[in-house]
Amino acid sequence: MNTARLLDVAISGNFESLNREIRDGVLISLEHKTPSRNCILHVAAKSGQAQIMERVLDSLYPHSPLYATNCKGNTALHIAASLGHLGISELLITCATDQEAEVKQLLLKAQNEELNTALHLAVKHGHDDIVDLLIRKEPDFVRKMLDKFPNAIMKADVFGWTPPHYAAYFGNFEVVRLFSENNNISLAYERDIQGMSALHNSAMEGHCDVMSAIIEKFPYTCELLDNRGRTALHLAAESGRTKAVKILLSSLAFQDLINEQENDEGNTAMHLDAIKRR
The missing domain is CATH 1.25.40.20 (Ankyrin repeat-containing domain)
Known part of the structure; x- marks a missing residue:
């Protein structure tokens, strides 16, 4: 599997291309990153395509750290919340919950370099539906x-x-x-x-x-x-x-x-x- 190609097709939002890159049974690592230290989770969050994120999450190695951060301290949930991607935010939280309660807590309370949580960014950018997800339903x-x-x-x-x-x-x-x-x-x-x-x-x-x-x-x-x-x-x-x-x-x-x-x-x-x- 070509990791660079995988990151490219994920950000493109082309689900069919991503499926071709991720063969059945092949597991994805979060170790491969872009120059800004974005892993496949960050890239999938940027795409705005929930099915892209779902495919990535299904293909991750077990217990991969969903709260992995980039050079600005942002998790994939930070990115999804700031861009207003509700479906992707829901998928990340659900996946973290399925792993264990501690992973969910680490993801929700993670602060970036500006001390912002995903909730702070959702409010800052006016994404009320994600604010509802992060605070009202938790x-x-x-x-x-x-x-x-x-x-x-x-x-x-x-x-x-x-x-x-x-x-x-x-x-x-x-x-x-x-x-x-x-x-x-x-x-x-x-x-x-x-x-x-x-x-x-x-x-x-x-x-x-x-x-x-x-x-x-x-x-x-x-x-x-x-x-x-x-x-x-x-x-x-x-x-x-x-x-x-x-x-x-x-x-x-x-x-x-x-x-x-x-x-x-x-x-x-x-x-x-x-x-x-x-």
Whole structure:
């Protein structure tokens, strides 16, 4: 089997050509790599063709490290998540799960040189379906991470976002509930590089169940201001999230903050609504 040819046909996305290169019973090694240290998994992920990845995974040597990294520290899952290849992401996670639980955990929590996990990249590039796959459908993984690595969930990416920021932004009530059950108060009060907390994120997106869960467990998150001096109410009002505004207005912890003014223009939440003619 010509390894260089195999890498070429994999990236081309030509399934028939790949089948000709991989003869029945022939196993593929991850040792052969491109100048950027991409192995066949990385190349298959780039192709965007789920059947290419499926054929590669079926032909790998047993227990091949699915979390193998390239020169930038990216796994194949990093690449699939950043490019929006949902089917390939599902195949990688399923294959890792079939090997053993530890392989799945190593794949999901792997960080590249910029400290991004596959989840970070899916969010960064706006691939909501992959975010759903990585976080919404993996609550057991999140729970195990909380139990085994309580400090790991505080690690932020280059934007200062922690897993609670992502869960709140996408309205993942189950994951937010797991974080709140952890009783780590600093989780709720952690802010990103713009000063935004998980409550800010959920209010901006109008995820009322998530907001209620955060406020009930950590009521004084209502007092958090972002770098522009905005409360969660400012964000909810500015985004036109009527139900979110109602929740904040009814919260006892928010009663003295209703007329809080932001730094830039001195606007209250009502000013922002008036400006947008709501």
